[in-house]
Amino acid sequence: MAVVEEPGKPRNWQERLAIIRDRLYDRLFHNYVWRSIFRSGYPNTPRNQMLVVATNVFLHLHPTRIHRTHVKITHTYCLGGLSFFMFIVLTVTGVLLMFYYVPDVNRAWQDIAALETNVRFGLLMRNLHRWAAHGMVILVFLHMMRVFYTGAYKPPREFNWVVGVVLLFLTLLMSFTGYLLPWDQLAVWAITVGHGIGGSTPYLGDEVQQVLFGGFEIGQGALIRFYTLHVLGLPLLAAIMMAVHFWRIRRDGGLARPL
Amino acid sequence: MLVWPDLLFPEFISACLFLLTFIILSVFVNAPLLNRANVSITPNPSKAPWYFLNLQELLLHMDKAWAGVLLPGIFLAFLAIIPYIDRSNEGQGVWFGTRYSARITSVTAIYSMAVTWLLVLFDAGKFERLTRFFPTCDEEQPHHWPPCLVGDTGLEGLRELQTRMRFSIGDFDWPQDWRFPLPKLGGFSELRFKNLHLWGDMNINVPAVMVEQVLPLLIIVGLALLIIYVLFRIGWVRTTRDVMIVMFTGAMASYLALTIIGSFFRGQGQELVPPTDIRVDCGTIPTPPGCP
Numbered sequence A: 001m002a003v004v005e006e007p008g009k010p011r012n013w014q015e016r017l018a019i020i021r022d023r024l025y026d027r028l029f030h031n032y033v034w035r036s037i038f039r040s041g042y043p044n045t046p047r048n049q050m051l052v053v054a055t056n057v058f059l060h061l062h063p064t065r066i067h068r069t070h071v072k073i074t075h076t077y078c079l080g081g082l083s084f085f086m087f088i089v090l091t092v093t094g095v096l097l098m099f100y101y102v103p104d105v106n107r108a109w110q111d112i113a114a115l116e117t118n119v120r121f122g123l124l125m126r127n128l129h130r131w132a133a134h135g136m137v138i139l140v141f142l143h144m145m146r147v148f149y150t151g152a153y154k155p156p157r158e159f160n161w162v163v164g165v166v167l168l169f170l171t172l173l174m175s176f177t178g179y180l181l182p183w184d185q186l187a188v189w190a191i192t193v194g195h196g197i198g199g200s201t202p203y204l205g206d207e208v209q210q211v212l213f214g215g216f217e218i219g220q221g222a223l224i225r226f227y228t229l230h231v232l233g234l235p236l237l238a239a240i241m242m243a244v245h246f247w248r249i250r251r252d253g254g255l256a257r258p259l
Numbered sequence B: 001m002l003v004w005p006d007l008l009f010p011e012f013i014s015a016c017l018f019l020l021t022f023i024i025l026s027v028f029v030n031a032p033l034l035n036r037a038n039v040s041i042t043p044n045p046s047k048a049p050w051y052f053l054n055l056q057e058l059l060l061h062m063d064k065a066w067a068g069v070l071l072p073g074i075f076l077a078f079l080a081i082i083p084y085i086d087r088s089n090e091g092q093g094v095w096f097g098t099r100y101s102a103r104i105t106s107v108t109a110i111y112s113m114a115v116t117w118l119l120v121l122f123d124a125g126k127f128e129r130l131t132r133f134f135p136t137c138d139e140e141q142p143h144h145w146p147p148c149l150v151g152d153t154g155l156e157g158l159r160e161l162q163t164r165m166r167f168s169i170g171d172f173d174w175p176q177d178w179r180f181p182l183p184k185l186g187g188f189s190e191l192r193f194k195n196l197h198l199w200g201d202m203n204i205n206v207p208a209v210m211v212e213q214v215l216p217l218l219i220i221v222g223l224a225l226l227i228i229y230v231l232f233r234i235g236w237v238r239t240t241r242d243v244m245i246v247m248f249t250g251a252m253a254s255y256l257a258l259t260i261i262g263s264f265f266r267g268q269g270q271e272l273v274p275p276t277d278i279r280v281d282c283g284t285i286p287t288p289p290g291c292p
């Protein structure tokens, strides 16, 4: 760090500014509290940069080094990463929405309406949650297409592709279960269409309707099932699958590249 | 290259850009919230979420179980086993790594969307003139040959093969005489699942099975095989990877086309209409005139 040796007298205003800047930097980043959180300063050598990525709990999902071709945006268009980012945005906004929402057919719609008008930033959070959900579905599809057209499912990555297909299915289910929750005309009738489709399962139609939709029409049974799956079951499963997905990318030797 | 900074910074920037875009979008465009759900008012049309509109669209054309459950199931299963069918290493890790893959992809995508559109238009009766060569049935006659159509328009969809077409082989009249009890298969006929006989006790309604299941599936499989065969004959498709590209691209492109049709071209009563004519009626705020 640029600790000023021999302070001396600053000769002009640039030097004066430099001194103030350095003192400020010291105060901010070299104090007891900051040091307790981040043990080292900005990693400015390759060795330290690799160490940071390898030891930081959030960054260690990444390998420490990657191949030159994969840094080009056009190789992945960041699509997998952005799908994951959407998942995070959805988790954060979703938790905030949960504070104001009760999954009861007599309350659900009023709760959403009140959230939009009475809660500060409620409307914004709901909009973000909604658009990010659509965004995630689109991004996951695009990510799958990029993986397919770059031939990245080939050995040894077969199984990670299968994990991906499960994630695609989970993403669709998360979006579908969320669709019912506002309990408005759009929601209930859309899920009614899905309910009809589920009921047409050969031999098991009635069972599907009973187990997944809680009855022969959309009511409280469906709402509580969808709510529980939407806020707990499916995201938990998806998070586990994502952990496997990311782990496998590294076990399989990073992203696919020409042999 | 190092992950810090070469990967982390682009990641960080794209995350910020996306967040910003979504925040701006959310400030200006509100998520829809219609009237409280009301079981006695069915919106017309009522539609599934957009990523399932393709299935809802398929439902209009064929058997419910096939369109809604079996075909999507087969599609997901197909996706999952792609890497186990195509095990070669060629073309790995680069966009369109094999020789003709870019062309195969674009030609298949265009073909698949066009064919999907044509089939949907056919089922909406838009090509009715092409089948006017069938004579009009003379209802006085007990039997018909050659095949004829009731009424003077051509076929307005595949299902009219069952409802409006008449022909007879000997005394055997299509469609009413073409129902057969399932042959008995010994002990297998006694198998029950819940209250249903798995086999037996049932009549097969051949015309219904034909228009709801056999013909639609034959058309789908046939059109897929056709494009694979043509691309093979002109020498573009050479490996398993190429076949996978045709199948994946074809499936995704018709999925997209069906989604677009379902979203933008289905109006009241699921009629095929231009996007400008789509009006969701009751259940919106403010409630349009004429709603209960």
Ligand code: HEM
Pocket: A076, A078, A079, A080, A081, A082, A083, A084, A140, A143, A144, A147, A150, A152, A153, A157, A160, A161, A162, A163, A164, A165, A167, A168, A171, A242, A245, A249, A254, A255, A256
């Ligand atoms: C919630 C959904 C998903 C998330 C969050 C996700 C995340 C990621 C991320 C971050 C990567 C790193 C490279 C990149 O960004 O492209 C990746 C790679 C990969 N993904 Fe996904 N993914 C998801 C769904 C899928 C789906 C639907 C498939 C395929 C059906 C899939 C198959 C793969 C494969 C095979 C790789 C390795 C690619 C390579 O080696 O180049 N993933 N995924």
